[in-house]
Structures are given as C-alpha cells and as structure tokens.
Amino acid sequence: xxxxxxxxxxxxxxxxxxxxxxxxxxxxxxxxxxxxxxxxxxxxxxxxxxxxxxxxxxxxxxxxxxxxxxxxxxxxxxxxxxxxxxxxxxxxxxxxxxxxxxxxxxxxxxxxxxxxxxxxxxxxxxxxxxxxxxxxxxxxxxxxxxxxxxxxxx
Numbered sequence: 001x002x003x004x005x006x007x008x009x010x011x012x013x014x015x016x017x018x019x020x021x022x023x024x025x026x027x028x029x030x031x032x033x034x035x036x037x038x039x040x041x042x043x044x045x046x047x048x049x050x051x052x053x054x055x056x057x058x059x060x061x062x063x064x065x066x067x068x069x070x071x072x073x074x075x076x077x078x079x080x081x082x083x084x085x086x087x088x089x090x091x092x093x094x095x096x097x098x099x100x101x102x103x104x105x106x107x108x109x110x111x112x113x114x115x116x117x118x119x120x121x122x123x124x125x126x127x128x129x130x131x132x133x134x135x136x137x138x139x140x141x142x143x144x145x146x147x148x149x150x151x152x153x154x
Contacts, residue, residue: 051137051146054113062132062152065089065110065118068103069130075100079122079130086110086120086132112150114139125153 068089073079075098080088086109092099104110110118112134124131131153138147 055136055146055148055150057113058134058150061110061112062118062134062150065104065132066130066152072101072103073129080120082121086118125151128153 065086069079072089076096077098080086080093084093086104087093088096089104090102090107090109092101112118114134114137116135116139119133119135120130121133122130131151133149133151135141135149136143136147140147141149143149
C-alpha cells in the first residue's frame with residue numbers, strides 16, 4: 001500500500017512537472033513572437049534610415065568630387081570632357097597640359113555608397129559645367145525611394 005501511495009504521488013508530481021514545462025514552452029513561444037514583431041518594426045525603421053544615409057553620403061561625396069573638378073579646371077583651364085570622365089582626376093588625359101594631379105586621393109575613380117561608379121557628364125543639365133550622378137541603390141536609371149537617382153544638379 002505504501003508503494004502504491006508513493007507511486008501515485010510520483011505520477012502526480014510528474015504530471016504537474018509536465019504541465020509546467022508546457023506552460024513554459026508556450027510562454028517562450030509568445031515571447032519569441034513578440035521579440036520578432038518588435039525587431040520587425042524597429043528594423044524596418046533602421047533600414048529606411050540606412051538608405052537615406054547612403055543617399056546623403058552620395059550627395060556629400062558628389063560635392064567633394066565637384067571641388068576636385070574645380071581644382072582640375074583651375075590648373076588645366078577646363079573641366080574634363082565626358083569622354084575623359086572622372087578618370088582625368090587620377091591620370092592625365094592625352095594632350096592635356098598643366099595637369100598637376102592626381103587630384104583624387106585614391107588610385108581608382110570614386111564609387112557611390114552602393115559600390116557603383118559615379119556617372120559624369122560635361123556639360124551638365126541646366127547650364128551646369130558638369131554633372132555627377134548616381135543611379136541609387138538599384139544601379140539603374142530612374143526609380144523611387146532608395147532606388148531614386150541622385151545628381152549634383154539637384
């Protein structure tokens with residue numbers, strides 16, 4: 001009889017333990033779902049800000065390239081042609097006198113924050129002497145949001 005009572009008490013203890021483990025698992029699942037929701041909302045906000053920061057960085061770098069182009073013009077007497085491109089800031093184009101470069105600190109032409117080459121045209125739009133542009137995150141002409149084109153003439 002003592003064994004039976006002890007056995008029944010052990011079964012009740014195991015059943016209670018199993019119920020408490022089940023509740024804990026459900027609670028953990030609920031917490032994980034809530035964490036996922038919060039990360040989704042917060043992460044979405046940060047991703048949008050990251051793309052805006054890249055667009056702002058591209059505009060700032062376009063300004064720096066523009067200053068370098070102005071120095072080039074001061075020494076050479078003109079801006080690089082579209083064909084010469086931004087490469088003219090790194091290596092002297094054929095037939096150019098008074099080139100005193102390299103004007104760009106790095107040994108390669110600048111890349112936009114998405115890793116694509118900046119586009120250069122001379123003359124630029126709206127009577128600008130040149131235009132520097134980036135196609136944005138998608139690397140293709142046109143687009144909205146993060147994919148929107150960025151230009152020094154904007």
